[in-house]
Amino acid sequence: xxxxxxxxxxxxxxxxxxxxxxxxxxxxxxxxxxxxxxxxxxxxxxxxxxxxxxxxxxxxxxxxxxxxxxxxxxxxxxxxxxxxxxxxxxxxxxxxxxxxxxxxxxxxxxxxxxxxxxxxxxxxxxxxxxxxxxxxxxxxxxxxxxxxxxxxxxxxxxxxxxxxxxxxxxxxxxxxxxxxxxxxxxxxxxxxxxxxxxxxxxxxxxxxxxxxxxxxxxxxxxxxxxxxxxxxxxxxxxxxxxxxxxxxxxxxxxxxxxxxxxxxxxxxxxxxxxxxxxxxxxxxxxxxxxxxxxx
Numbered sequence: 001x002x003x004x005x006x007x008x009x010x011x012x013x014x015x016x017x018x019x020x021x022x023x024x025x026x027x028x029x030x031x032x033x034x035x036x037x038x039x040x041x042x043x044x045x046x047x048x049x050x051x052x053x054x055x056x057x058x059x060x061x062x063x064x065x066x067x068x069x070x071x072x073x074x075x076x077x078x079x080x081x082x083x084x085x086x087x088x089x090x091x092x093x094x095x096x097x098x099x100x101x102x103x104x105x106x107x108x109x110x111x112x113x114x115x116x117x118x119x120x121x122x123x124x125x126x127x128x129x130x131x132x133x134x135x136x137x138x139x140x141x142x143x144x145x146x147x148x149x150x151x152x153x154x155x156x157x158x159x160x161x162x163x164x165x166x167x168x169x170x171x172x173x174x175x176x177x178x179x180x181x182x183x184x185x186x187x188x189x190x191x192x193x194x195x196x197x198x199x200x201x202x203x204x205x206x207x208x209x210x211x212x213x214x215x216x217x218x219x220x221x222x223x224x225x226x227x228x229x230x231x232x233x234x235x236x237x238x239x240x241x242x243x244x245x246x247x248x249x250x251x252x253x254x255x256x257x258x259x260x261x262x263x264x265x266x267x268x269x270x271x272x273x274x275x276x277x278x279x280x281x282x283x284x285x286x287x288x289x290x291x292x293x294x295x
Contacts, residue, residue: 014274021271025158032161038112039119039157046123066124086288093152093280097159101272102242104163106187111163118156122149151283155276162268169264173257186249193241201234 025032045051052059077085096114104111170179250258 017270018274021267021274024267025271025275028161028165031165032157034164035111035115035157035160038115038160039122039153042116042119043123043126046120046125047127048123049127062120063124066121069121070125082288086284089287090281090284093155093283094277097156097276097280098272100156101159101163101166101268101276102239104160105166105169105183105246106190107183108164108167111160111167114163115157115160122153149283151279151286155279155283158279159272159276162271166264166268169261172264173253173260175254175257178253179257182249182252184249185252186245189248190242190245193245194238197234197237197241 049059051062077088080088096118100111100114103114167183170176170183173179250261253261
């Protein structure tokens with residue numbers, strides 16, 4: 001009698017991780033819902049100008065900052081070809097999404113701030129587009145913005161949701177008191193290490209500007225960040241300080257609780273690599289082509 005051949009499915013690394021990431025997203029839907037709620041709320045506030053109505057001086061300062069940020073991006077992308085523009089958009093979005101997720105581990109504060117700021121900018125820019133003197137389409141002009149955000153906005157919101165969940169990991173461990181203490185220790189260490197890095201780099205930029213008394217060290221530091229090599233080194237140092245702080249903080253937890261947190265981190269990075277990055281790559285290609293073709 002012939003032996004039955006055992007049928008096994010060949011595992012695919014990308015497919016398996018994508019499915020695992022989608023399952024984790026399904027389990028974490030509440031955190032993504034929070035991110036969606038926050039960006040909608042911030043967008044409405046930005047569109048309505050509510051901050052300026054209640055707090056005129058604060059609203060004016062925020063709006064000026066948003067306008068300057070948009071102008072800086074326009075200036076930075078001026079003259080870029082389609083390929084360069086696509087790479088710029090992709091790298092900028094991936095960087096924003098990555099830090100939106102990773103920085104959220106400290107009590108979710110950074111993730112929440114990032115989604116609120118981006119929501120406010122979205123509402124503010126939409127309001128300016130609708131009320132522009134050259135706009136003949138009224139509110140329907142916003143449909144033109146739809147292709148730009150169809151992939152980008154969901155990807156950013158997924159990253160923010162991951163960051164919010166990361167920052168609440170003490171609620172998922174068994175010894176919650178130790179969980180909060182470990183997170184606090186990690187935060188203090190990270191701030192201390194980041195402070196040391198910033199002091200060293202500011203001293204370096206200050207030394208560069210000594211030859212010209214009219215040059216502000218802060219401006220010199222900002223210009224250095226525009227240098228790809230310096231910027232790369234800066235972010236690597238910040239990420240390393242983050243890793244060191246997190247590892248030391250997690251040592252406070254029991255072995256089982258440590259594994260729980262590591263599982264949350266692993267699932268978050270899995271979603272980021274196999275869901276967020278592909279979405280942002282597609283978004284970068286679409287936006288780069290649209291901006292190049294129609295402006």
